[in-house]
Amino acid sequence: MDAAALVRDTIYRSTILLDRQDWNEWLAHCDNGFQYAIRAFSPEINKDVTYLALDREGLASLVKLLPKHNTDHSPLTRHTSVYTVDVDEQAHSAKAVSSVIVYQTLLDGINSHIDAGESRLFLVGKYLDAFKIENNKAKFVSREVRIENRRLDKGSHWPI
Amino acid sequence: MAAKNHGQWLAEPGLKPNEWVDSRIYSDPGIFEEELEKIFKKAWIPICHESELAKPYDFRTTTIAREPIIVCRGPDNEVRAFLNVCPHRGMIIERRPSGSFLEGQPSGNPKRMTCMFHAWQYDLRGNCVYISREKEGYQERLRKEDVGLRRLRCEVKFGGFVWVTLDDNPQVSLEDWAGPAFTCLRKTLEAEPLEVFHYHKAIVNANYKLWHDTNCEFYHDFMHYHNRVTGFNDAYFARKNEAFEHGHIVVGTFEVKYENYEGFQSRAALSFPYLPPNQWYMIDMFPGMNFNLRGSALRCDVVTPLAPDRVMIEFRGLGLKRDTAEERQTRVNHHNSIWGPFGRNLHEDLLGVQGQGTTMLPGSEPRRILHGRHENQTIHDENGMRHYYQEWGRWMNRQPNNPDLPYAEPMSVAAE
Numbered sequence: 375m376d377a378a379a380l381v382r383d384t385i386y387r388s389t390i391l392l393d394r395q396d397w398n399e400w401l402a403h404c405d406n407g408f409q410y411a412i413r414a415f416s417p418e419i420n421k422d423v424t425y426l427a428l429d430r431e432g433l434a435s436l437v438k439l440l441p442k443h444n445t446d447h448s449p450l451t452r453h454t455s456v457y458t459v460d461v462d463e464q465a466h467s468a469k470a471v472s473s474v475i476v477y478q479t480l481l482d483g484i485n486s487h488i489d490a491g492e493s494r495l496f497l498v499g500k501y502l503d504a505f506k507i508e509n510n511k512a513k514f515v516s517r518e519v520r521i522e523n524r525r526l527d528k529g530s531h532w533p534i
Numbered sequence: 535m536a537a538k539n540h541g542q543w544l545a546e547p548g549l550k551p552n553e554w555v556d557s558r559i560y561s562d563p564g565i566f567e568e569e570l571e572k573i574f575k576k577a578w579i580p581i582c583h584e585s586e587l588a589k590p591y592d593f594r595t596t597t598i599a600r601e602p603i604i605v606c607r608g609p610d611n612e613v614r615a616f617l618n619v620c621p622h623r624g625m626i627i628e629r630r631p632s633g634s635f636l637e638g639q640p641s642g643n644p645k646r647m648t649c650m651f652h653a654w655q656y657d658l659r660g661n662c663v664y665i666s667r668e669k670e671g672y673q674e675r676l677r678k679e680d681v682g683l684r685r686l687r688c689e690v691k692f693g694g695f696v697w698v699t700l701d702d703n704p705q706v707s708l709e710d711w712a713g714p715a716f717t718c719l720r721k722t723l724e725a726e727p728l729e730v731f732h733y734h735k736a737i738v739n740a741n742y743k744l745w746h747d748t749n750c751e752f753y754h755d756f757m758h759y760h761n762r763v764t765g766f767n768d769a770y771f772a773r774k775n776e777a778f779e780h781g782h783i784v785v786g787t788f789e790v791k792y793e794n795y796e797g798f799q800s801r802a803a804l805s806f807p808y809l810p811p812n813q814w815y816m817i818d819m820f821p822g823m824n825f826n827l828r829g830s831a832l833r834c835d836v837v838t839p840l841a842p843d844r845v846m847i848e849f850r851g852l853g854l855k856r857d858t859a860e861e862r863q864t865r866v867n868h869h870n871s872i873w874g875p876f877g878r879n880l881h882e883d884l885l886g887v888q889g890q891g892t893t894m895l896p897g898s899e900p901r902r903i904l905h906g907r908h909e910n911q912t913i914h915d916e917n918g919m920r921h922y923y924q925e926w927g928r929w930m931n932r933q934p935n936n937p938d939l940p941y942a943e944p945m946s947v948a949a950e
Binding site: 416427442531 | 731735797866888
């Protein structure tokens, strides 16, 4: 598989792992120096805003502690389309831009009798990813989830 | 006694009348409309922070009690507020959430607020300075000098927040209304300029007072794993819940042990001025604003009631304007790891209030919501909510525990 195909494959496999909430398997695709952030531009305050920023260790702690938190268990389904992959052969690295749309299928967030089973648009944005390519594998070095939403209602405990 | 039959369920609890409220105050459409008129059109509301209008001609738009509002910084650096409504045909003048009037608009000139509909233009003091084809249409019957924007009382205060009231003649000044509650943090918030770094909003299906209740009571810390492991020690349980005139509450401080939550560190290095390390103060302002300082980051919540069972909450995070890029990023992370839309606590708080809203829909059977915990006015005492609802009763002239009756001061006020 060529480097660009490796990158695409890793993004799509990661989408499935995130949807499955297989957090640790997802983290296995991330380099030790991985940096993760959810950001948006807020026209309200005319600034970039960071909604979550963690390194790999921080993410590992976050997902480890999830079972101790009360949360909305409504599953998230990500629809990802890889738009561009730019490979730097000499640096063994790549950058990719993907569109991501996240739907939330309600379970226990409001009144399950009425709402459970309904899928709602949850987030609109892009994945801005950077990769290290080694040993025929593409590993995430960074992921910025660049979202359009600033109205986030109940929000979420989960990485996107 | 275990589970109750209907009659037992509806019976009055064995508490004093001011220790519960009737859930109709959270769901009745008539009461909601009355609240907009009697409370939100009279109260001082912190609609934004001055750093959102950093330069002359910057503006910000918002809404209070369905009335669209614009605040702008004039060329003289004064922040002024107006109804964002053109006196001509009632068009909303500025449609963007924020921006600058230094740029011209398709219908109008730079340095003017222009109504795009018919190109009427206003200066930053609210004077009408241009009516298109004025003489042709109005001859001498109406001149631009005869019209202008509706100006609103506006003050920048308590750490640079922009406070507006729709009431031209408020019963008390902003200083008298909010100053005493801000005493605990005033030196800290006014030591140097602050700057907003975070904004997001939530619309949840719950009454606005339920969100304020959540901010006023800490008994719900049992819901938060983070707060249990970083607090819940003797110092935490000794925190005072102090009531101030006009319905405000201040929750006293203690030292939070952030390092007890895996992956979190002490926030001592970035404490706001004059604060010992890792302190946590909260000021809850009637009728629904909250200033929450966890040592290194300030959060401000402002509610905009949309319906009896629907509220928008705007969340802001603030740091020190002089922050280096590295300090700012750390401060942002401190704020958002707990209070951001993907933080550990805010999601849980919003689930809690949404869950209350689910059981208190308009038309659902009225029930009693208990505010009866007494713990010497410390952190899990519910005196904050009792204090709030006394104020609510006065403004509304309704009994919180029976809103069909006119308000009467509870016999136990002195004990609070």
